[in-house]
Amino acid sequence: MTESGRDRLRELLDAVLDEDHATLADMAGGAYASPFHFNRRLRRDAGEPPVAMRRRVMLERAAWRIAGGSSVTDAAFEAGYESVEGFARAYSRAFGHPPSTPASGHWLPAPNGIHFHPPMSLWVQSTEQRVNPITEHLVRHDLDDTRTLLDLAKGVPADAYEAPLLPGMQVLGFDGPDESLAQLLEHQVATKEIWLAAIEGADLPPAAGRDPATLLSRHDEVAPRWLATVRDLDARGAWEDRLVDALCDPPESFVMASVLAHVVTYSAARRQLARHLLLRHGVVVDDGDPITWLRRQRGEE
Numbered sequence: 001m002t003e004s005g006r007d008r009l010r011e012l013l014d015a016v017l018d019e020d021h022a023t024l025a026d027m028a029g030g031a032y033a034s035p036f037h038f039n040r041r042l043r044r045d046a047g048e049p050p051v052a053m054r055r056r057v058m059l060e061r062a063a064w065r066i067a068g069g070s071s072v073t074d075a076a077f078e079a080g081y082e083s084v085e086g087f088a089r090a091y092s093r094a095f096g097h098p099p100s101t102p103a104s105g106h107w108l109p110a111p112n113g114i115h116f117h118p119p120m121s122l123w124v125q126s127t128e129q130r131v132n133p134i135t136e137h138l139v140r141h142d143l144d145d146t147r148t149l150l151d152l153a154k155g156v157p158a159d160a161y162e163a164p165l166l167p168g169m170q171v172l173g174f175d176g177p178d179e180s181l182a183q184l185l186e187h188q189v190a191t192k193e194i195w196l197a198a199i200e201g202a203d204l205p206p207a208a209g210r211d212p213a214t215l216l217s218r219h220d221e222v223a224p225r226w227l228a229t230v231r232d233l234d235a236r237g238a239w240e241d242r243l244v245d246a247l248c249d250p251p252e253s254f255v256m257a258s259v260l261a262h263v264v265t266y267s268a269a270r271r272q273l274a275r276h277l278l279l280r281h282g283v284v285v286d287d288g289d290p291i292t293w294l295r296r297q298r299g300e301e
Contacts, residue, residue, distance in 0.1 A: 011031060012031050012038070012041060012042055012045070012046075012050075013046070013114070013122065014030075014031075015027045015028070015030035015031035015038070015050075016042065016050045016053055016054050016057075017054060017057060017122075018030055021054075022080055023051075024038070024039060024050060024051055027050050027051075027054070038050065046112045046114060047111040047112045048110070048111050048112055048114075049298040051298065052297065052298040053114070055090070056094070056108050056110065057114070057115070057116045057122075058079040058080060058116075059079060059090065059091060059094050059095075059108065060106045060107055060108055060115055060116035061078075061079065061106070061116045061118075062075040062076070062078065062079040062087070062091065062099070063091070063095065063099075063103045063105075063106035064106040064116065064118050065078065066099055066103070067102060067103055067106065072084060072087070072088070072099045072100065075087070075099070076088075087099070089220075092220070092223065092224040093140060093143065093144065093223070093224070093227070094108055095108065095224070095228075096224045096225070096227040096228025096229075096231055097224045097225070097228055098224060109136065109231075111133075112124075132234055135230060135234050135260070136231075136234075137290065137294060138264050138290075139226070139227060139230050139260075139264070140227065140297075141290045141293050141294070142263075142264060142267050142268070142271075143219075143223045143226065143227060144293065145271055145288050145293065146185075146188050146189070146219060146223075146267070146271065147216070147219055147220070147223070149185065149188075149271060149274050149275070149278065149285070150185060150188075150189075150212055150215050150216045150219055151212075151216065152278055152283050152285055153181060153185060153212040153215075153274075153278065153283075154212040154213060154216075155283055156181060156212070156278070156281045156283060157281075158211070160181075160281050161180070161181050161182050161211075161212070161281075162180050162181075162182045163180055163181075164177075164179035164180050165179070165180065165181075165277055165280060166178065166179045166180070166273065166277070167179055169273070171184075171187070171266055171269050171270055171273070172187075172266050175187055175191075178270065178273065180277070181274060181277040181278065181281070182210050182211075183210075184270045184273055184274045184277070185210070185212070185215055185270075185274055186210040186215060187270055188215075188219075188267060188270050188271070188274075189215050189218045189219050189222065190205075191263060191266070191267065192222045192223070192226045192263065193205045193218065193222050195226075195259060195263060196222060196225055196226060196229065198243060199229060199243060199259075230260060233256055233260075238256060239255075239256050239257035239260075240255060240256070240257065241255070241256045242254065242255055242256070243256060243259065271288055272288065275287070275288060
């Protein structure tokens with residue numbers, strides 16, 4: 001890791017985390033390297049793209065600051081976010097709960113064991129307990145993509161939003177019809193609400209509106225809880241645990257791994273159908289490819 005007695009990786013990490021280096025070009029300039037070579041070297045030596053590493057470590061620092069009494073607003077701007085709302089969404093996606101909820105710790109899953117260490121240092125953990133990256137990517141992509149579709153649906157007129165343009169469509173037998181954009185998106189959100197109620201032993205959620213703004217609010221409440229639940233199951237190796245769901249009549253037993261597969265499978269089907277309807281309503285929408293999503297998350301686009 002050294003060149004002529006220099007700790008080059010340490011210098012690269014310093015460039016990533018410098019307060020004034022908000023972009024890949026800034027980081028590379030601080031390390032006296034081209035953006036291409038800087039990105040390639042960090043990915044090789046640290047196993048993580050520099051933009052993604054900076055975002056993660058800044059969120060870890062923000063969690064530590066909030067736990068110490070800092071306001072969410074101060075933590076958001078210190079972490080380089082332009083708005084508190086954007087910071088809150090990123091924090092919720094990363095930690096599985098909003099910044100208003102106390103964190104049990106400020107470290108996030110990392111491929112290299114490199115974490116923020118207060119007050120302004122790094123800690124390199126020798127044996128990182130990692131969340132399975134496939135599980136993490138599938139769940140986070142589903143949640144982010146659902147939010148994108150809900151946001152786009154706000155531009156669809158109410159009558160078109162409720163129009164049954166897919167007559168006879170029913171993705172899952174016991175869920176009811178998926179003939180309209182409204183029904184597809186409502187099922188996207190309600191599925192996670194219902195499964196979390198079963199897992200947490202809570203009552204079924206009360207009936208609520210399904211207009212895009214209401215569904216977006218419901219999604220933003222349930223998404224971090226769903227992510228936190230999946231991460232907990234993964235960290236404990238509890239995928240073979242069984243849930244005996246008393247909310248079913250009669251009660252039914254489910255293996256937790258099959259629950260995750262069930263949710264991800266039918267969610268993917270409904271997201272692509274929702275894209276089809278958005279296009280029919282004249283809304284420009286991407287193809288929802290998780291490859292593209294991951295590249296954006298890592299700052300590679």
